[in-house]
Amino acid sequence: MSVQTSDTIDTRQEFAARILDWYDRSARVLPWRVPPGSNAVPDPYRVWMAEVMLQQTTVAAVAGYFERFTVRWPTVADLAAADDADVMAAWAGLGYYARARNLLACARAVVAEHGGRFPDNEAALRALPGVGDYTAAAVAAIAFGQPAVVVDANIERVIARHRLIETPLPAAKRGIKAALAPLVPAARPGDFVQALMDLGAGICTPRSPACAICPVMADCRARGRADIERLPVKPAKKAKPQRHGVAHWIERDGCIWLVRRPEKGMLGGMRALPGGEWSGTPVESELSESGIAQVDHGFTHFDLRLTLVRGETPPEGPDAAGEGEWWPLSTLDAAGLPTLYRKLIDRLRETDG
DNA sequence: AAGACGTGGGC
């Protein structure tokens, strides 16, 4: 599918000029960002760290994590030398935990294969763990000033509307990228990318876009359409199944028994309360109401009702699933438990005292 | 290539 650009008011240069001019006046101030007009040089490590944290995650949720990570591990070499458990615990609560495992693997690859410096081109970045099409292009543009074609959900929305691309995602991705490519300026490509993302986040929003103050409304093909919120067209969502599970509260001498979940799968590599598989049928303790706490937690592709029961002893022997450790109750907050378990324990404290 | 993979906030 080809996208016509010859009928626009803006020339290619004018589009970028309007975007950059708007950015110079309206750029968000963010901890990982070099402000427009600053002479500071972006640190590729910080740019990469922020991009990974921001995958499918809001700016507000990332800010505190970014601060803690970069203070604790100021360079990629520091992160590469960190203990896996410390990094996983520090990531707890941010979600999509494969990112934390890949973050560490990537840092170690940069040290082992690139002498501790991030590669400056999209192809080499793309080969690093946890770095996909988006992140490779974003780091190339923002950290290294390369005119990469960066497409995230914000830019998808901006371009799908501006060019009135009605093809449903993800098929529309190719056309969106093709439409964006000729608009990327040779100068300030990193600011251009960040400007487009700010525009999508603040002006060209999913609902109630502020078209009246958009810097490129003049030639936006979706402007004024009653159904502009429909763009980009997304596939229908599937129903989420309900699952049920049990977690065990095993306490001894002021300590609680924690396990580490397998690397693959849900909450992979994270500390957790011991428990069985999560299945489609209610657990016995749920039906008999013998649990000491319960939580309903929504994941991306299923809902979970987790029931906490008091246990006597940890599983013993080599057949016990996963390794475990006695963790002092007084420092349980520092264990780095995923939100699911933190919620469950909060519920226990509310009711149990 | 469709599904797995977390969480919190906005409306």
Place this chain on the structure above:
DNA sequence: TGCCCAAGTCT
């Protein structure tokens, strides 16, 4: 309340 959504990647 419940649904939608967010600077995606991996398999």
